[in-house]
Amino acid sequence: MTESLGLVLSGGGTRGAFEAGAVQLLAHQGTPRPKVITGASAGSICAAVLAQAGSDAEFADLTDVLRSDILAMTAMNEVFAQSDWLNELAGTEIEGAVMRAVLGQGRPTIGPDPTLTHDPLADTAVTAPGRWMLVKGSVLHPVRVTRARKALAADASSLMTLDPLEDALRGRADSGIHPVDQARIGTAGVTLRLAITPLHAAVPRYITESGHIVGPDALTPHPAGAAPGVIEGVLASSSVPVLFPPRPIGDDVYVDGGVLRNLPVEAAVHVGAGDIIAISANPALPPPLPDGPRRPDMTTTFERYAVLQFYDQVRRSLEWPLADGATLTSVFPTLNIVAPFEVQPGLLLIDLDYGWLRAAEATGLDPDDAARAGDVSDRLITGRQRAWYAESALTEAAQHGTAPDPHMQRALGSAKQMVADAVSEWRAFGLPLPTGADGWAGNPEVH
Numbered sequence: 001m002t003e004s005l006g007l008v009l010s011g012g013g014t015r016g017a018f019e020a021g022a023v024q025l026l027a028h029q030g031t032p033r034p035k036v037i038t039g040a041s042a043g044s045i046c047a048a049v050l051a052q053a054g055s056d057a058e059f060a061d062l063t064d065v066l067r068s069d070i071l072a073m074t075a076m077n078e079v080f081a082q083s084d085w086l087n088e089l090a091g092t093e094i095e096g097a098v099m100r101a102v103l104g105q106g107r108p109t110i111g112p113d114p115t116l117t118h119d120p121l122a123d124t125a126v127t128a129p130g131r132w133m134l135v136k137g138s139v140l141h142p143v144r145v146t147r148a149r150k151a152l153a154a155d156a157s158s159l160m161t162l163d164p165l166e167d168a169l170r171g172r173a174d175s176g177i178h179p180v181d182q183a184r185i186g187t188a189g190v191t192l193r194l195a196i197t198p199l200h201a202a203v204p205r206y207i208t209e210s211g212h213i214v215g216p217d218a219l220t221p222h223p224a225g226a227a228p229g230v231i232e233g234v235l236a237s238s239s240v241p242v243l244f245p246p247r248p249i250g251d252d253v254y255v256d257g258g259v260l261r262n263l264p265v266e267a268a269v270h271v272g273a274g275d276i277i278a279i280s281a282n283p284a285l286p287p288p289l290p291d292g293p294r295r296p297d298m299t300t301t302f303e304r305y306a307v308l309q310f311y312d313q314v315r316r317s318l319e320w321p322l323a324d325g326a327t328l329t330s331v332f333p334t335l336n337i338v339a340p341f342e343v344q345p346g347l348l349l350i351d352l353d354y355g356w357l358r359a360a361e362a363t364g365l366d367p368d369d370a371a372r373a374g375d376v377s378d379r380l381i382t383g384r385q386r387a388w389y390a391e392s393a394l395t396e397a398a399q400h401g402t403a404p405d406p407h408m409q410r411a412l413g414s415a416k417q418m419v420a421d422a423v424s425e426w427r428a429f430g431l432p433l434p435t436g437a438d439g440w441a442g443n444p445e446v447h
Contacts, residue, residue, distance in 0.1 A: 009040070010263045040263070192208060197260050284332040387419065394412065
């Protein structure tokens with residue numbers, strides 16, 4: 001690897017756990033501290049943490065800090081807060097419907113286990129409630145609905161805010177998430193670029209290690225000379241439109257950097273990165289249409305339009321021309337483990353370990369062996385994912401005094417066997433396993 005090693009981290013909400021696991025593997029195998037780090041959205045949070053490293057040893061330590069921060073997110077209110085208008089509906093059917101739609105959106109289905117004749121976990125997913133829940137809520141809670149409408153009229157900028165995350169990053173809250181030290185970043189010697197999207201200009205901009213804004217080339221200072229600071233840059237880069245309010249900075253307002261540069265390879269190249277490791281929290285290919293080849297309705301078509309634009313943007317980022325002799329190593333999942341804004345420690349831990357496995361394949365094997373190892377890691381993670389769901393269902397039944405479902409018990413046993421077999425196959429590649437791997441096949445997942 002060159003003296004100008006670059007690390008690029010994508011957006012993806014709490015799927016950033018995958019990235020945290022991947023960088024921990026890099027540190028475990030002795031990868032030196034990157035001289036250039038770029039990130040967008042969730043990747044900007046990871047980037048800001050890692051940019052505090054002034055040495056290889058500090059980089060390794062900060063990957064452990066990043067893992068700890070991910071696992072500290074045990075409740076949504078430690079990271080996100082509901083907006084005032086949604087708070088007015090706290091405890092109602094409407095609030096529950098909205099939050100389930102947000103938190104459950106994107107949680108993957110569980111594919112079938114081919115060894116089972118009856119698979120109770122096949123196609124398991126969180127589904128958003130129907131319109132009836134909203135109608136029911138408005139009828140049962142007319143006073144709250146009226147108050148919520150007034151609050152919404154006063155501020156209709158978002159569903160939630162990033163206030164708890166800001167408090168944690170600035171050291172104003174004891175959430176288990178470590179604060180970010182702006183001064184430490186400024187003197188660490190890392191070139192940092194956090195992608196932000198100005199709503200008025202509609203071109204990518206970046207926050208630097210000194211907290212200044214630079215233009216699309218990641219080098220030219222913004223004419224207004226705005227210097228909001230790294231933490232404000234992280235918050236702007238993470239402000240997913242509609243979910244979180246735009247951040248006013250200087251002469252513009254900013255939203256999620258992932259809108260235009262979800263995998264900012266371009267910025268890393270512009271500031272001189274040579275060998276680049278790009279880690280994405282999202283798969284490289286878009287998910288299939290839910291209804292297959294059948295003609296989709298208007299809503300599905302519009303949603304697909306946004307999805308295709310997103311994946312095309314990422315593809316073009318990976319095709320950005322590198323300097324002579326430079327290399328690009330990409331680390332992608334093929335599975336989604338959590339919904340983008342879901343905080344569930346057990347699933348986050350599985351996603352962390354998934355990132356470790358994928359990074360080990362991408363950096364430790366030739367392409368053919370990496371492809372074979374990828375099949376093994378996908379089976380391993382699928383087995384753990386299925387085990388988590390089965391254990392959750394059996395625990396819930398026990399709490400309600402219900403006899404355990406024998407089909408679910410068999411599904412759990414099969415999932416654990418899937419894990420055991422995949423771990424054995426993985427060891428044959430000579431690649432390291434994350435901490436705790438020896439217990440994956442025998443111990444319950446984290447709940």
